[in-house]
Amino acid sequence: MGETGREEYKIQSFDSETQKLLKTALKDPSSVDLDKVANIIVDQSLKDCVFSKEAGRICYTIIQWQDPAVQLAESKQVGQSVFRRSLLNRLQQEYKDREDLRTRSLQAWICYVTFICNIFDYLRVNNMPMMALVNPVYDCLFRLAQPDSLRKEEEVDCLVLQLHRIGEQLEKMNSQRMDELFSLLRDGFLLQEGLSSLSQLLLLEIIEFRAADWKMTDAAQKYYYSEVTD
Numbered sequence: 001m002g003e004t005g006r007e008e009y010k011i012q013s014f015d016s017e018t019q020k021l022l023k024t025a026l027k028d029p030s031s032v033d034l035d036k037v038a039n040i041i042v043d044q045s046l047k048d049c050v051f052s053k054e055a056g057r058i059c060y061t062i063i064q065w066q067d068p069a070v071q072l073a074e075s076k077q078v079g080q081s082v083f084r085r086s087l088l089n090r091l092q093q094e095y096k097d098r099e100d101l102r103t104r105s106l107q108a109w110i111c112y113v114t115f116i117c118n119i120f121d122y123l124r125v126n127n128m129p130m131m132a133l134v135n136p137v138y139d140c141l142f143r144l145a146q147p148d149s150l151r152k153e154e155e156v157d158c159l160v161l162q163l164h165r166i167g168e169q170l171e172k173m174n175s176q177r178m179d180e181l182f183s184l185l186r187d188g189f190l191l192q193e194g195l196s197s198l199s200q201l202l203l204l205e206i207i208e209f210r211a212a213d214w215k216m217t218d219a220a221q222k223y224y225y226s227e228v229t230d
Helices: 016-027 034-047 049-064 073-096 098-104 106-122 131-144 153-173 175-191 197-211 218-229
Strands: none
Touching: 016 034, 016 049, 034 049, 034 073, 034 106, 049 073, 049 106, 073 098, 073 106, 073 131, 098 106, 098 131, 106 131, 106 153, 131 153, 131 175, 153 175, 153 197, 175 197
């Protein structure tokens, strides 16, 4: 990614000092405190759902960075390790407290789910998703599929957005849990009372999306998205 692309990250909501730190981390992560950077990214992701959608790309850029002029492989690996470890530690900490987080702030909970799914989508080890994130991501999606969550449009919307984004690759990592998740979604769609018409539409759309091998047919695109916008 070129320098112009690096400046496109949505970091304007930070104070000037933090913006400077993040811009430096994106250009030369070896020159900053990566533990501090990881915590800043997680903290902001829990407050700002727009940023949480961007955070995975930022983390990916920091981890993949290397100076083209000086190939300091050992130094680069140490930096990657520090940043990845700090990031995963914070994700694990928030994961353990996820029910309290949801009770305290539904928006923060949705931001967290968006963030962890974003990290799962972007970060790779040997070109594979990080195994350490598979079950936590599934657990978050299962929580969104519980009856009390299905009655909240914002949680249904979050669930469907994440499944559109990472459902296919998540299923490849553990197809049995995906089967169990969609069994919950089908039951919720068919049996649960109190679902809004939008939530019903979203659930039906994602059920059909997976049934079509995670692809949106032209007919489905026209049907669902004309329904939403009409």
